[in-house]
Amino acid sequence: MQTKFSDKVKHLEASAIREIFKILAKPGIISFAGGAPDPTLFPKKELSEIAADVLLNQGEIALQYGVTEGYAPLRQWVKDRLTRQGILNGQDETIIVSGGQQGIDLASKSLLNPGDGVVCEEPSFIGGLNSFRSNNAEIYGVPVQEDGLDTDKLENLLKEHSNIKVLYTIATFQNPSGITMSLQKRKKLLELAERYDFIIFEDNPYGDLRFAGEDVPTIKSMDHDGRVVYLGSFSKILSPGLRLGFVSCDPALMERMIICKQVQDVHTNVLSQMIAYEFVTRCDIDAHIANLRQVYGKKCRLMMECMDRYFPACVKHTCPQGGLFLFCTMPKQYDSKKVMEKALEKGVAFVPGATTMIDASASYSTFRMNYSTASEEEIKIGIQTLGEVLKEIVGE
Numbered sequence: 001m002q003t004k005f006s007d008k009v010k011h012l013e014a015s016a017i018r019e020i021f022k023i024l025a026k027p028g029i030i031s032f033a034g035g036a037p038d039p040t041l042f043p044k045k046e047l048s049e050i051a052a053d054v055l056l057n058q059g060e061i062a063l064q065y066g067v068t069e070g071y072a073p074l075r076q077w078v079k080d081r082l083t084r085q086g087i088l089n090g091q092d093e094t095i096i097v098s099g100g101q102q103g104i105d106l107a108s109k110s111l112l113n114p115g116d117g118v119v120c121e122e123p124s125f126i127g128g129l130n131s132f133r134s135n136n137a138e139i140y141g142v143p144v145q146e147d148g149l150d151t152d153k154l155e156n157l158l159k160e161h162s163n164i165k166v167l168y169t170i171a172t173f174q175n176p177s178g179i180t181m182s183l184q185k186r187k188k189l190l191e192l193a194e195r196y197d198f199i200i201f202e203d204n205p206y207g208d209l210r211f212a213g214e215d216v217p218t219i220k221s222m223d224h225d226g227r228v229v230y231l232g233s234f235s236k237i238l239s240p241g242l243r244l245g246f247v248s249c250d251p252a253l254m255e256r257m258i259i260c261k262q263v264q265d266v267h268t269n270v271l272s273q274m275i276a277y278e279f280v281t282r283c284d285i286d287a288h289i290a291n292l293r294q295v296y297g298k299k300c301r302l303m304m305e306c307m308d309r310y311f312p313a314c315v316k317h318t319c320p321q322g323g324l325f326l327f328c329t330m331p332k333q334y335d336s337k338k339v340m341e342k343a344l345e346k347g348v349a350f351v352p353g354a355t356t357m358i359d360a361s362a363s364y365s366t367f368r369m370n371y372s373t374a375s376e377e378e379i380k381i382g383i384q385t386l387g388e389v390l391k392e393i394v395g396e
C-alpha cells in the first residue's frame with residue numbers, strides 16, 4: 001500500500017541527531033552528538049525519595065487528571081522565579097508544558113497559517129525548525145555572528161517579505177553555536193519587531209547554565225508590548241525525562257495555546273510536575289544549578305583546550321560562556337557529513353552542521369559538539385581521535 005502522508009509531515013527529515021543515536025548504541029562510541037545533561041549529575045536520590053513520598057501521600061492528585069495550564073504550585077513557582085529574575089513584569093500568563101519543545105509547537109500552531117514567514121537563526125535548533133516546517137511556514141534564515149544574529153540582514157529580509165510573522169531566537173548560549181546575542185542586538189530586535197510587527201519566540205533552555213562572563217538581560221525582560229513568547233525548560237537544569245517546560249506570553253495568545261494543548265495531550269504529566277515542585281521547594285535548586293555550571297564550565301574549557309591542541313589550525317571553534325555546545329567550522333570546501341562518517345569509523349560522533357540549517361540537504365563545513373554528556377577522559381580521547389580524522393581530511 002502507498003500511504004498518502006499529509007503535507008504537514010511529508011517533507012520532514014528524520015532528525016539526524018535521532019539517527020545518530022541509533023549508531024551510538026554501539027559499545028565504545030564516544031558521543032559529542034547529543035544535547036543531554038550529564039546523567040551522573042541527576043539528583044537521583046532526592047528525586048526517588050520525593051517520588052515515593054508524592055505517590056504515597058499525594059497519590060490522589062498525582063495519579064489523577066490535572067489542569068491544562070499546569071500544577072498550580074509549580075506554575076506559581078515558575079512565575080515567581082521569572083519575576084525575581086526580572087524576566088516577567090506581571091502582564092504575562094505562564095503555563096507548564098510537556099517540555100520546551102511543546103511550547104514552541106503550541107506557539108507555532110496558535111500563530112502560523114500555511115505560508116506565513118518565520119525567521120530562524122542559521123544555524124538553529126532542529127526541533128524549532130521542524131515545528132515551523134510541520135506548520136507549513138515559509139522559513140527564512142539569518143546568519144548568526146559572534147554577537148548573535150545579523151540584524152542588518154534581518155532588516156533587509158523584513159523589507160523584502162511582508163509575510164514574516166515570527167522570529168525564533170535562542171539568544172543565550174545558542175543551540176548549536178553556543179553564541180550569546182549582545183544586549184545591543186536584543187534591543188534592535190525588539191525595535192524591529194515593533195516596526196515590522198512580528199512576534200519573537202525567545203527560547204531560553206540554557207540561560208541558567210552560565211559559567212563565564214556576565215548575564216545579558218533576556219529579550220522578554222525588555223518587552224512591554226506583549227511581543228515576546230518566552231520559552232523555558234526544566235530539561236537542562238533538572239531532568240529531560242520529566243518532560244517539563246514552561247511558556248510565558250500575552251494572555252490572549254496563551255488562551256489559544258491552552259486550547260491547542262488540550263488537543264495535544266490534555267495536560268503535562270502531573271506526577272512529573274509534583275516531583276519537580278517538591279524538588280525545587282525542598283532541595284536547593286540554585287546550588288544544584290551552580291554545580292552544573294561548574295562541571296559544564298570545566299568540561300567546556302577542557303574540550304576547547306583539547307581542540308586547540310589536536311585539531312588542525314584551520315578548524316575554528318566558538319568559545320561559549322554557558323550552555324552545552326560549541327560549534328566548529330572547517331574551511332568551506334569540506335563537508336562535515338563526510339567527516340562524520342570517518343569519525344564514526346574511529347568511534348567518535350558529533351552532529352553535522354546540515355542538521356542545524358534550513359536546507360538540510362546542502363553541504364556544510366560546520367559541526368556541533370556537546371561537552372556535557374561525555375566524561376573528562378572521553379573528552380580527551382575523543383577530541384584527540386577527532387583531531388586525527390580532521391587532519392587526514394583537511395590537513396594540518
Ligand SMILES: Cc1ncc(COP(=O)(O)O)c(C=O)c1O
Binds near residue numbers: 099233244
Ligand atoms: C534550543 C532548544 N529549545 C528547546 C529544546 C527542547 O527542550 P525540552 O526538553 O524542554 O523539550 C531544546 C532541547 O534540546 C533546545 O536545545
